[in-house]
Amino acid sequence: MNETAAKPEVFYLDEEISRVRGSGMLSYRSSRLPTWCPGCGFFGIEHALTEAIRELGIKSHELVVVSGIGCTGRYPFFINGYGIHALHGRALPVATGAKIARPELNVAALTGDGDCMGIGIGHLPHACRRNTDIVCVLFDNNIYGLTKGQTSPTTPTRQQTNSHPFGNPDVPLDPVRFVLGAGASFVARGYAGRPRDMQVLFREAFLHKGFSFVHIMSPCVTFDKVNYTYQRLNELIMPLPKRHDFTDLNMAMERALDRELFLGLFYKEERPTFAEQMRSYAERAGGEK
Amino acid sequence: MRKIDLTIEICGSSGDGTLAAGDILAMTLSHLGYHTLSFDVYPAEIRGFGKCVAHTRVSDAPLYSVGRGVDVLVSLNDPYSIEQAPSLKERAVVLFDSWPLKEVGEGECVAGHLKPGNYLYGVPMGELSQRSTHGWRSRNIVALGALAGLFDMDVDGFLERLTSKFKKKAGVAEQVAAAFKAGVDYVRENLLKIDPLSLALDKKPEQKGYALLSGNEAAAQGALDAKCRFYAGYPITPATKIMEILSARLPREGGTVVQTEDEISAIGMVTGAAFMGKRAMTATSGPGLCLMSEFIGYNVMAENSVVILDGQRGGPATGLPTKTEQSDLMMAMFGTNGDAPRIVVAPTSVAECHYWVAEAFYLAEKYQVPVIVLSDLFLATCKTNVILAKIDPKKLAANKVPTAEQMKDYRRQLVTDDGVSPRTIPGTVGGEFVVSGLEQDEEGTPAYDAKTHTMMTEKRHRKMRTALENDVPRPERFGCNGKASLGVLSWGSTMGAVVEAVERACEKGHKVAALKQVVLNPLHVEDLKAFCADCETLLVPELNYGGQFANWLSMHVSAPMRRLCRVNTRPLSYQDVLEEIENISGDGK
Numbered sequence: 001m002n003e004t005a006a007k008p009e010v011f012y013l014d015e016e017i018s019r020v021r022g023s024g025m026l027s028y029r030s031s032r033l034p035t036w037c038p039g040c041g042f043f044g045i046e047h048a049l050t051e052a053i054r055e056l057g058i059k060s061h062e063l064v065v066v067s068g069i070g071c072t073g074r075y076p077f078f079i080n081g082y083g084i085h086a087l088h089g090r091a092l093p094v095a096t097g098a099k100i101a102r103p104e105l106n107v108a109a110l111t112g113d114g115d116c117m118g119i120g121i122g123h124l125p126h127a128c129r130r131n132t133d134i135v136c137v138l139f140d141n142n143i144y145g146l147t148k149g150q151t152s153p154t155t156p157t158r159q160q161t162n163s164h165p166f167g168n169p170d171v172p173l174d175p176v177r178f179v180l181g182a183g184a185s186f187v188a189r190g191y192a193g194r195p196r197d198m199q200v201l202f203r204e205a206f207l208h209k210g211f212s213f214v215h216i217m218s219p220c221v222t223f224d225k226v227n228y229t230y231q232r233l234n235e236l237i238m239p240l241p242k243r244h245d246f247t248d249l250n251m252a253m254e255r256a257l258d259r260e261l262f263l264g265l266f267y268k269e270e271r272p273t274f275a276e277q278m279r280s281y282a283e284r285a286g287g288e289k
Numbered sequence: 290m291r292k293i294d295l296t297i298e299i300c301g302s303s304g305d306g307t308l309a310a311g312d313i314l315a316m317t318l319s320h321l322g323y324h325t326l327s328f329d330v331y332p333a334e335i336r337g338f339g340k341c342v343a344h345t346r347v348s349d350a351p352l353y354s355v356g357r358g359v360d361v362l363v364s365l366n367d368p369y370s371i372e373q374a375p376s377l378k379e380r381a382v383v384l385f386d387s388w389p390l391k392e393v394g395e396g397e398c399v400a401g402h403l404k405p406g407n408y409l410y411g412v413p414m415g416e417l418s419q420r421s422t423h424g425w426r427s428r429n430i431v432a433l434g435a436l437a438g439l440f441d442m443d444v445d446g447f448l449e450r451l452t453s454k455f456k457k458k459a460g461v462a463e464q465v466a467a468a469f470k471a472g473v474d475y476v477r478e479n480l481l482k483i484d485p486l487s488l489a490l491d492k493k494p495e496q497k498g499y500a501l502l503s504g505n506e507a508a509a510q511g512a513l514d515a516k517c518r519f520y521a522g523y524p525i526t527p528a529t530k531i532m533e534i535l536s537a538r539l540p541r542e543g544g545t546v547v548q549t550e551d552e553i554s555a556i557g558m559v560t561g562a563a564f565m566g567k568r569a570m571t572a573t574s575g576p577g578l579c580l581m582s583e584f585i586g587y588n589v590m591a592e593n594s595v596v597i598l599d600g601q602r603g604g605p606a607t608g609l610p611t612k613t614e615q616s617d618l619m620m621a622m623f624g625t626n627g628d629a630p631r632i633v634v635a636p637t638s639v640a641e642c643h644y645w646v647a648e649a650f651y652l653a654e655k656y657q658v659p660v661i662v663l664s665d666l667f668l669a670t671c672k673t674n675v676i677l678a679k680i681d682p683k684k685l686a687a688n689k690v691p692t693a694e695q696m697k698d699y700r701r702q703l704v705t706d707d708g709v710s711p712r713t714i715p716g717t718v719g720g721e722f723v724v725s726g727l728e729q730d731e732e733g734t735p736a737y738d739a740k741t742h743t744m745m746t747e748k749r750h751r752k753m754r755t756a757l758e759n760d761v762p763r764p765e766r767f768g769c770n771g772k773a774s775l776g777v778l779s780w781g782s783t784m785g786a787v788v789e790a791v792e793r794a795c796e797k798g799h800k801v802a803a804l805k806q807v808v809l810n811p812l813h814v815e816d817l818k819a820f821c822a823d824c825e826t827l828l829v830p831e832l833n834y835g836g837q838f839a840n841w842l843s844m845h846v847s848a849p850m851r852r853l854c855r856v857n858t859r860p861l862s863y864q865d866v867l868e869e870i871e872n873i874s875g876d877g878k
Contacts, residue, residue: 061720081721082715083722085726086587086726097558097561097563098565099561101518101545123553
């Protein structure tokens with residue numbers, strides 16, 4: 001595996017530009033340029049997400065992107081669609097309200113590790129069990145980037161950060177374990193350095209009827225030089241084994257608890273969404289007034 | 290002048306059917322053509338036994354406030370009723386159970402705790418219930434029968450209404466009718482009426498389509514009439530009832546109610562739904578409004594149309610969850626960081642709860658701003674008979690849609706003369722935009738420069754002026770015309786007591802006037818100044834410690850104001866205000 005990664009691929013800039021132009025991808029780009037640091041993993045995530053949206057044929061005016069605060073939060077400014085740059089931690093409630101109000105539109109909630117696993121974690125398990133038909137992408141760079149390098153809820157124990165110069169005393173949260181435990185109906189993990197794999201996960205997440213949670217590990221090249229670096233993640237990640245049965249919650253939990261950082265679809269379950277559930281109740285009650 | 294104005298209290302232990310009897314009494318009186326205003330008092334803690342009081346004021350003219358003092362006390366539980374005895378008026382009537390369920394110990398009978406001048410009637414409610422229905426549980430109905438017989442009510446009309454309420458339950462209607470008749474017959478045959486109180490009406494009043502509603506029920510109806518299609522909320526006293534009503538009714542209108550994990554999520558979902566072009570609201574109380582305050586600022590910044598109802602209760606913190614107060618005014622006006630102008634309305638009656646919730650949706654949608662509706666525990670839970678206003682169909686679609694010209698280069702934050710930017714509804718081709726809590730320029734790009742921030746802050750404030758000029762009604766003046774020796778200013782449910790007190794003070798010859806405004810922000814300052822100039826002295830009654838409304842008015846007018854502030858967990862009665870008016874005016878009239 002390391003051998004294939006070592007072989008360099010050659011790109012020519014002008015060929016790349018004409019390929020991108022021809023692909024129609026730019027129609028999903030707004031006129032604003034991303035504000036992320038050069039080398040940030042978020043470029044990869046943005047590319048894969050936009051590609052998945054394009055692949056699915058979702059039109060700009062049918063797309064609603066909700067985000068919280070943090071480096072992730074800026075995404076709606078860079079994509080051509082309806083966007084809500086909400087409050088810190090509150091992407092999920094806003095996205096839920098938006099989807100319930102207009103079920104015919106496609107709603108994605110983009111959150112960061114501080115956003116989703118810190119200040120806004122109170123909303124996460126409820127979004128999982130409510131099973132509204134939205135896609136939630138967690139841009140996890142295990143650091144607070146926009147405020148310049150403080151410990152986040154996913155920062156490993158002992159890692160030194162600007163807020164913990166002698167090391168983080170807390171045990172990090174594992175987002176995949178968390179949402180599996182809370183009853184999410186679609187749980188996947190990707191890596192910002194693997195855009196093609198991410199694109200597949202995002203596509204599946206959009207196609208899944210219910211709350212889809214995609215955890216993306218992404219390097220913060222500016223403030224994390226030790227943990228989630230490209231080099232280290234390239235070594236740590238491993239695709240889920242072929243025999244992994246994503247309909248088996250026990251197996252999914254086992255893989256999530258494994259020391260290996262597995263990538264792929266952990267778990268998927270078909271069950272009625274919030275809207276379907278409410279509609280069936282209302283229809284049943286509709287007769288008597 | 291009112292011919293009839295009686296306050297009736299039914300007091301008992303939970304399990305006695307106290308509140309049920311109060312409910313039936315108010316409903317029936319209202320049906321018979323009286324004006325009623327009723328509310329229940331019960332402990333915050335849920336437990337098997339506790340004191341319950343059903344309080345009903347009844348009159349032949351519209352009622353806007355509670356009365357102080359009790360004219361008729363019906364005791365279903367004497368030890369609890371003894372606690373009510375101090376509030377009896379001089380000529381009050383007490384009906385007690387002379388055949389109680391339990392043996393009464395020494396000093397435990399309400400009869401031993403009355404004031405001189407009170408009239409006492411013993412009705413063997415337990416015995417009559419047992420004889421008429423072969424059970425103890427109809428004591429409350431026997432008591433209603435005794436009330437109807439004793440105070441010359443239309444007994445047949447009462448009975449008809451009573452049985453129709455229970456007609457769905459087999460056998461119950463007959464039992465209820467028997468118990469009711471037993472009460473009526475007993476007082477007619479055995480009691481010699483010596484008290485002067487009566488509920489006899491000179492002529493049968495015409496039924497005018499009154500509905501008996503609480504403030505919460507009226508607010509929920511207002512939301513439905515205004516085509517609200519999304520509600521998210523978290524249970525909190527006293528606003529929960531609105532969620533319960535809408536949960537049952539919104540799905541039939543194609544709407545949705547979500548019970549959320551907390552109030553932050555509730556306002557978050559409302560924000561999302563409003564962004565999508567749906568009329569959306571949440572209702573909460575003070576502690577919930579605290580949690581929502583960051584989103585209030587967000588919706589000011591993102592120019593999003595949300596409606597938030599705050600049923601105020603005693604505070605701060607968890608405070609007094611089942612007691613009324615008006616102490617959230619400052620939070621509603623200012624709660625959140627930054628310069629965040631929003632519309633604040635405070636309905637003063639149950640009927641206005643309906644109208645102003647509906648109006649709040651219109652204002653929110655038209656001016657793209659959060660609208661906070663301030664109710665309070667008393668207004669939310671008291672039931673009174675009201676005629677609901679018709680909602681103007683023109684107000685059901687108030688979004689400012691961009692013109693074809695504007696769509697060519699659509700800018701969500703376009704700076705306009707009236708301060709309102711045209712808004713596309715998500716799903717519109719070519720109308721894509723991003724809203725943010727960050728300051729944005731016209732195109733929607735985050736911008737932190739001085740020019741943009743100044744321009745956009747002005748725009749957000751300009752909308753309030755536009756709203757004031759176009760959609761905020763001028764304040765209403767009550768009482769005497771011309772110069773007044775005393776002017777009363779108040780807000781929310783306390784205004785009801787002021788209106789009644791001023792009406793009575795004027796009848797007594799005092800030169801008193803009152804000014805009522807439901808919209809508290811933005812304010813018609815010129816009208817306020819003119820009123821203050823007309824009055825020698827100003828009085829501001831309200832239910833909080835320091836006079837929050839007086840402080841708010843003092844930011845706009847320089848006239849000194851006397852404050853009548855109470856935090857005694859009860860709504861102000863008209864007598865409270867009337868006494869203060871008389872204190873200030875003296876005999877000078």
